[in-house]
Structure formats: C-alpha cells, structure tokens
Amino acid sequence: MKKPLLFWAGLLCLSPTLQAQTAPSTAISAETPYAADFAAAYRQYPEIPRGMLEAVAYTQTHIRHISADEQPSCTGMPLPFGVMGLVAEGKNYFRANLPLVASLSGVSEEEIKASPRSNILAYAAAYAKLAAKRKLTAEEPARHLPVLIALSELPLQKDAVSNYALDSHLYSVVTFLAKPENRQRYHFSDYRLNLPAIFGANYRILSAGSTRVSNEGVEGDGRRYNPDGSAQSRLESTDYGPAVTDFTTCNYSGRGGVAVTHYAIHTVQGTYAGCISWFKNCSSQVSAHYVVRSSDGQVTQMVSEANKAWHIGSENPYTIGTEHEGYVNDASWYTTAMYSSSAALARDIVGSGYGISGLRAFYGAATTGTYSTGACVKIKGHQHYPNQTHTDPGVNWNWEYFYTLVNNAPTVSMLSAASGYVYDAGGSAGNYPDDVRQSQLIAPTGATSVSLSFSSFDLESGYDHLLVFNGSSNQAPLLGKFSGTTVPGTLTASSGKMFLELRSDCATTRPGFAARWTSTGTSSCPADTYEANETLSAGATIGVNVNNSAYICPTGDVDWYRFTSSSTNNNIRITLSTLPLDYDLELYNAGGTLLYSSTQASTTDESIVYNGAPAATYFVKVYGYNGNTSASSYTLRVSTQASAWLVARDGATYASRSSKATPTQPLVLMTNPVEAGSKAWLTVSGYNGPAELSLRNAQGQPVGASIHTELAADQPLGYAVPPSLQPGVYFVTVQLRTHVEYLRLLVQ
The missing domain is CATH 2.60.120.380 (Jelly Rolls)
Known part of the structure; x- marks a missing residue:
C-alpha cells in the first residue's frame, strides 16, 4: 500500500500516499502572472538570477500591478507603483526608487507607472546595470543583496530598526528563492541558499514567529537584532511575548486615563518592512501597536499597549490597533499564517484584563465601505469605527474565519441519541442571555444523516444568529446562518453530524428556538464511550x-x-x-x-x-x-x-536502515528529535570497530565533512549536530565494515 517510490523517499519515510496529498501545493499553473514579461527580462539581462524578479515582485505586491487608483494607506505611507512596487515620492523618509529605476533604465517614470511590462523591464535594466558594476553572476543570488538594497525604497539609516526593516525585506526575497514550490512554479534553479549563513545571528529574529521593537533595538526568538550581526541578548515583549519588538521613539502619546475597550484590524496598503520603517519616521505622525507579516505571520510590536498609537483618528484613545501587510483588494495577502498569528494576538489581548470579550469579535459579511457597528462589537476593522473614511481590511478579510480562530476553544454539548429536542441557551421556556456562544453537536451513533425541524424561532434580527454546519465543528460546510423570526425550513446534514452555534450580542434577548432532530443510518457501529471526539478541541x-x-x-x-x-x-x-x-x-x-x-x-x-x-x-x-x-x-x-525508549524501529522516532536487516547484522539506532547545535546519540548492537558518519539533507546532498570514529557495542556515541542546520529532516549514513546504515535525523 505505502511502499517507497524512490530510495530517498524510503529513507525519509515518504509514501505514495503522502506524495499524492502534497502534489496540489506544487502544481504548476498554465501561466504565472506576467510570465512573458519576466521571461523577456531574463533573456535581455542574463546577469539577473532567474526567479529574482518574481521574488522582489511577490515581496512588494504579490506580483500585481499597483495603479494610481489604488486606495491610499490609512497610515499615510506612500503607495508604490506597478508590479515591482516602486515608490515615486518618499515623503521625506523613504527613498524614491522609481526615479532611480527610471534614471538607470532610461524609461520614463510615467511609462513605468502605467505599463506592467515597462515596470518589470525597467526594474530589470536597473538591476542588471548595478549587478554588472559589481561583476555579479546569475549563479550566485546570495551575493546580490547589495543590488536589492540599492533598489529598495527603505531608508538607509544606521539605527537597528531601519536595518531590521531592510533585513526583513531581504529575508522575504531570499526566502521566496529558497522555496521548492517557487522554483517549480517560476522555473528557476535550486541556488542552495543557506539562510542562516546569509543572515547570521539575525536569522533567528528574521524567521521568528514574532518580534519586538523598542528604543533599545529589535528582539525576537530570545535574541537581540544587531546591525553588525554579532551581539545577542534575550528580551521579551512586555505586552505580547511572541512579538518581535521594534518600538517607535515617536508617533504615540499617553492615553490620558482612557481605558482600552476595543481592538482594531487594519491593512497596511504596503509591505511589512515598509510599515515598520514608516512608523519609525517621526514625520509620518502615524503608528499602530502591532504589525503582522503575510508570509509567516511574524508580529512586530511598535507601541506599548499602555500608550496610545495613532492609527484610527478620534478613536485612538480607547483602541489597540494592528496593521496587516498587504492590500485590501488583493486577498492573497491574507494568508492562513497571517490569520492564525493575528487571532493568537487577539486572544492575548482578550486575556489581558481589558474586558474585551472574544465573543464580541465581528463576524458579519466583509464589505468595501465604512459603517459603524456600534460599541457592542469590540474586535473589528478600521472601517467599522465611527468617524472613519478608510475601508480596511475590506471585502477580502474573512471575518467568520477570524472569529472562529479568536474563539478557538468553545464548550461543546454532545447529543448522541438517534432523535431528540434541542433548545437555545435559555432552555425550552426562557430567553437566551446576552453574550452567548452556545455550541451543540448532534452526532447519533452510526447515523448517515441528521435532520433538524424547528417548532419555534425568534432571535434578535441582524444581531443574534444561529449557525448550522454539516459536520462535527464550525469548520464544516455551512448549512445556514439564521436571524429574526422566520422559521428555517428542515435542515439536513448528510455527514451524519450537525453542529449548531448560537451567538448573541451584548443587548436585547429573545425567546430563541426549539427544534427536533431525527437521524437515519445503521446501528452496525458499536457504542464508543469516547465519542463524539472528531476534533482536537473535543479530544x-x-x-x-x-x-x-x-x-x-x-x-x-x-x-x-x-x-x-x-x-x-x-x-x-x-x-x-x-x-x-x-x-x-x-x-x-x-x-x-x-x-x-x-x-x-x-x-x-x-x-x-x-x-x-x-x-x-x-x-x-x-x-x-x-x-x-x-x-x-x-x-x-x-x-x-523516566528512562528513554530505545527500541522503536518504525521510522517515527529512531530511524533505521532502509533495507531489511539480517539477524546477524548490527543494528544502529539514533535518538530523535534534536536541536541544531546539540548532540544526537547513536547506539550500536553487535558491532565493535571503525565507522564513518556523514550527514545529508532531504535531497541527498552532503552537509559538511564526514567523521571517522570508533563504535563500541551498546556504548552511546554523541553525534554533534551542526548549529547552522535549519529545522527539518536529514539523514546520517553510518558506514560500518559490514554494510551501511541509514538513520533519519529530525532537527527541531
């Protein structure tokens, strides 16, 4: 069933099934955005590493042409132009790289703004000219960072924050080039980029889940960002532990005794690195408490929650605000990683004693305009506050998904009978209360379908809702979202399970609902005392x-x-x-x-x-x-x-050889997982003598030099894992006198 397809796949415990599951994520589309224009640029300028132009374009715009009619940023940051995201006027802070590209390429600024092809080719011409001056070749993109810096709009100030913002831009570009799926989609070679080597000690911060900025510098993953790449120190955020902190020294003020009661979601209309840099510009007169990166959800804190950030005009005194990298009319910026990270930040704010309930997060339809939701809704978009003109995060932000991530641990009542009655939180006779989130799972044993018929229905129209899902959680397909007094028709869940979720706001209660469920199916499944346990939260x-x-x-x-x-x-x-x-x-x-x-x-x-x-x-x-x-x-x-398990041979913990051992062959085991820079312990049975150890990556390429050593039966040997290894799967070949052992090594 799951026999290995290839030798390396066998060593790494991959199977045809797993490969089939991952195939869609690496499928090549028939045409990538502006593929012909990028191809023309590489033909005309062979000095540019293939993939580099797409990497810059994706980092700046997600390879989308930004035109003059794009909605301006609510932060006041200057909008970029074109596919390559070039800035025409830096507002006395950013470097205006559009005039630079025009000067180096000989293409007019207006043409670069108007035409996606001209935008790409002009940037490529400027890039090639700078690369030629440095005698750079297309085969070594890691040496091209000076060109990327020269063509970036980010300021070249010598403080830690400015350097961090620029490094964040470079990290995004290089990470794009390092991803196998991008190599396949955009047809460029594996440059074997070693990100820890490129970014040195600062790699841990650039790749951290969150960062923090303060007057003293930038911290992340327990390390302090150093512009020189050497000093390290551990300092956690005072507000949100996972965040990298990069506090601005200006663009904020005290709250004047006003209590925090609301949390605002924004969209930058620009890049993560650009936003961080802009908030450090004392002339910008804007800031937010946090900024979230699209690609991996990294969070940078810019203003202490105790202070008032300048992000939402007249509503600043009582709000905490977070900017999200991207553009309101491009849904590709709102990634799963961004949603997950942003929701984790929101949960932290909910639990910080401000009195902001996660149940009061907005979960209505996303819109393009502005309208005030009223004070009951505590977690909502810029567009939902009074006295606003900006419409972020806009029509592409998935509020229902965000709501379920913020409120990710509901208490679920299990209903496993073949039929029965279900009521709102007020029961069969009373009204349901305010601020309710009632979750009920109807999961009759062995059912193939469940039907629900309502005898009464009365919810506060437009404010309180009943959501019904065809499955075991609120991530299942939605059967309907109901409010008001119109009785829903009979609902049927073909999955054999039906999930109900009642949500009420902070005011006005109603009688609620009463309904009867019935089920069809077989009773061939024995009674299972652990059911229903179909989700992690219901484990x-x-x-x-x-x-x-x-x-x-x-x-x-x-x-x-x-x-x-x-x-x-x-x-x-x-x-x-x-x-x-x-x-x-x-x-x-x-x-x-x-x-x-x-x-x-x-x-x-x-x-x-x-x-x-x-x-x-x-x-x-x-x-x-x-x-x-x-x-x-x-x-x-x-x-x-209390003692370590030493006998597992299934590949999940101790990796063993790929070929079957004979009874007389020695057996070598290795402890897993390990951290880079620590030791993995090898134990051999039935063998004494010399051995040669070599480390290879998942593609079978050698990593570092081989090691010659002596092995003694049942005597553990510490194998030093190189500190520069990125987390992932590797394998160690152990050459004995009799044969070779292949051991899987999981580095965390």
Missing part, C-alpha cells in the same frame, strides 16, 4: 500506561484524544495495535502543531516515541488510511517512563 481525555479500546466507525470517523505528560516520566511511547484495517497515528502539541506521525502499511502496529517531552498536554489522532472503517476495535496506549 477525549485518556490516562497513561493503560489500554484504551475504541472504533473508527462509521465512515469518516476520526478519533482525537488528549493526555498530559509529567516532568519526571517525560519519555512518551504511543502505540496503536490490534488493528482491524490500516489505521494511522499522529501526535500533536496543545497548539495543534503536528509533532510526529506513524503510517505503517496494512495492519502493522503504529508507534510513536517522544523522548524528553516537556510536561504538557498532548493530542493523539487516530484515523483510517484511505477512509478505512471497521466495527472491530483498535487498542491505543500511551506509556510514559
């Missing part, structure tokens, strides 16, 4: 060192479990056994990040080992490969102990 609690029996049944069933590890017995082994069909196993942290998976073929037991696991809550997911279901049970066991 059933299980103990450690005990067996748990459950079922993947009916079709589409997925089982989630949660357990907590201790600081003493912090070595975890998870096994999935007595499998009736091919089932798979995954381990997640409390934040929903996949840590490990086990995908053995057929009914082979699945096993995951996590040695040295921090004391925390973890989640286990069990599901049928290719939709497998069965009325026969499986056994799940979470085992913990």
